[in-house]
Amino acid sequence: xxxxxxxxxxxxxxxxxxxxxxxxxxxxxxxxxxxxxxxxxxxxxxxxxxxxxxxxxxxxxxxxxxxxxxxxxxxxxxxxxxxxxxxxxxxxxxxxxxxxxxxxxxxxxxxxxxxxxxxxxxxxxxxxxxxxxxxxxxxxxxxxxxxxxxxxxxxxxxxxxxxxxxxxxxxxxxxxxxxxxxxxxxxxxxxxxxxxxxxxxxxxxxxxxxxxxxxxxxxxxxxxxxxxxxxxxxxxxxxxxxxxxxxxxxxxxxxxxxxxxxxxxxxxx
Amino acid sequence: xxxxxxxxxxxxxxxxxxxxxxxxxxxxxxxxxxxxxxxxxxxxxxxxxxxxxxxxxxxxxxxxxxxxxxxxxxxxxxxxxxxxxxxxxxxxxxxxxxxxxxxxxxxxxxxxxxxxxxxxxxxxxxxxxxxxxxxxxxxxxxxxxxxxxxxxxxxxxxxxxxxxxxxxxxxxxxxxxxxxxxxxxxxxxxxxxxxxxxxxxxxxxxxxxxxxxxxxxxxxxxxxxxxxxxxxxx
Numbered sequence: 001x002x003x004x005x006x007x008x009x010x011x012x013x014x015x016x017x018x019x020x021x022x023x024x025x026x027x028x029x030x031x032x033x034x035x036x037x038x039x040x041x042x043x044x045x046x047x048x049x050x051x052x053x054x055x056x057x058x059x060x061x062x063x064x065x066x067x068x069x070x071x072x073x074x075x076x077x078x079x080x081x082x083x084x085x086x087x088x089x090x091x092x093x094x095x096x097x098x099x100x101x102x103x104x105x106x107x108x109x110x111x112x113x114x115x116x117x118x119x120x121x122x123x124x125x126x127x128x129x130x131x132x133x134x135x136x137x138x139x140x141x142x143x144x145x146x147x148x149x150x151x152x153x154x155x156x157x158x159x160x161x162x163x164x165x166x167x168x169x170x171x172x173x174x175x176x177x178x179x180x181x182x183x184x185x186x187x188x189x190x191x192x193x194x195x196x197x198x199x200x201x202x203x204x205x206x207x208x209x210x211x212x213x214x215x216x217x218x219x220x221x222x223x224x225x226x227x228x229x230x231x232x233x234x235x236x237x238x239x240x241x242x243x244x245x246x247x248x249x250x251x252x253x254x255x256x257x258x259x260x261x262x263x264x265x266x267x268x269x
Numbered sequence: 270x271x272x273x274x275x276x277x278x279x280x281x282x283x284x285x286x287x288x289x290x291x292x293x294x295x296x297x298x299x300x301x302x303x304x305x306x307x308x309x310x311x312x313x314x315x316x317x318x319x320x321x322x323x324x325x326x327x328x329x330x331x332x333x334x335x336x337x338x339x340x341x342x343x344x345x346x347x348x349x350x351x352x353x354x355x356x357x358x359x360x361x362x363x364x365x366x367x368x369x370x371x372x373x374x375x376x377x378x379x380x381x382x383x384x385x386x387x388x389x390x391x392x393x394x395x396x397x398x399x400x401x402x403x404x405x406x407x408x409x410x411x412x413x414x415x416x417x418x419x420x421x422x423x424x425x426x427x428x429x430x431x432x433x434x435x436x437x438x439x440x441x442x443x444x445x446x447x448x449x450x451x452x453x454x455x456x457x458x459x460x461x462x463x464x465x466x467x468x469x470x471x472x473x474x475x476x477x478x479x480x481x482x483x484x485x486x487x488x489x490x491x492x493x494x495x496x497x498x499x500x501x502x503x
Contacts, residue, residue, distance in 0.1 A: 058449070072355050175465070175466025182468070200469075228356055
């Protein structure tokens with residue numbers, strides 16, 4: 001009962017705090033940035049610097065852009081350059097600002113039955129294809145899914161359209177896809193940040209990494225206030241400016257899991 | 270097996286240490302689902318009473334539709350409420366998307382049919398039992414109905430608990446409408462989904478145990494309240 005009352009008071013206080021906060025913006029972002037812990041590391045510094053509170057909704061890049069398109073977020077922070085450029089070209093975003101990058105990694109069984117290991121992702125995928133080894137696809141129009149389809153195309157292969165039995169289109173987020181791959185002992189393409197933060201690895205490990213084709217760029221866009229009048233353009237722009245500022249970039253670079261840096265700032269100055 | 274033991278230990282540790290974040294999430298779960306149950310009861314009980322006593326030709330179709338709506342998939346309710354509350358949707362001006370208000374809205378839509386359908390059946394069954402008595406007392410239809418509501422109050426309490434249970438256990442609607450924002454709209458079920466997707470299976474399971482414990486405590490309070498009223502007012 002005492003616990004319950006304590007909770008009630010805490011909830012009441014947090015409600016008051018959120019009411020009195022000067023400004024709150026909504027940022028639609030991806031699971032890789034949120035679940036890896038980057039936002040938990042980043043936002044306190046920004047909130048301290050600006051007094052602006054940021055609410056993060058973590059979705060796949062495709063869905064996050066859609067939330068922006070409907071005017072349900074003030075800014076969108078994702079990793080699917082082609083879709084982002086379309087978002088801006090269609091007038092839904094003001095401008096696409098590159099912020100940072102990390103990379104994708106091909107994850108697979110430690111025994112590597114398809115013998116896909118190496119530094120060449122195209123050769124690795126071709127090996128998975130010819131071995132008909134189980135492969136888990138996101139299949140959810142996320143940035144990682146788009147990258148995976150691009151890489152298959154570069155390999156000249158198309159297991160998705162062929163409906164190959166070993167190619168499992170799971171229609172799920174990065175974490176659930178990794179859980180599925182862990183249970184099936186299958187190959188899966190992941191962003192490095194989610195993989196590093198992921199705990200249920202079973203017998204999986206990194207099979208292919210370090211190929212320049214696995215480069216994964218993140219960009220941020222202000223949702224166009226001309227399309228949606230209620231967009232909080234000023235504080236949202238402040239968030240974007242801070243991300244690419246010296247301070248923001250330094251905070252991004254300082255985020256580490258087990259000593260390993262997850263995101264590499266590369267905003268153009 | 271060791272996962273279960275680890276999770277149970279983790280669940281006990283979280284509750285015992287009165288983890289601040291956990292409390293906040295648990296309180297939000299309770300607040301959202303209890304409010305939704307209250308609003309749903311206010312909407313559903315009059316509907317149930319009307320359908321139970323009506324002789325209108327509409328009765329059969331309404332009963333069938335109500336019963337069918339007990340099977341509304343939460344994710345569909347979530348999607349529809351999301352589209353309604355979106356800034357591009359008809360109720361966008363409310364600014365309820367990604368807020369607890371939006372989550373209460375979605376859960377209310379989800380459980381109103383459940384409460385209405387179960388309460389309707391409860392009232393109708395009681396009506397058959399009491400029909401002769403009411404006739405001999407010369408009660409009007411509406412007087413009988415009020416008496417029935419009072420007489421079946423304990424069964425109706427269980428109906429409300431069923432609605433509450435459905436609300437606090439669902440994840441599809443609150444995930445979509447609330448957005449699982451840390452410190453804002455994260456409830457027990459969306460936190461469990463999040464930890465599962467991070468591969469933190471023991472933590473996810475521990476949160477599940479805490480959720481079950483909360484539901485158990487709520488039901489315990491309801492039962493204790495019922496006994497107390499029973500003793501006091503016969």
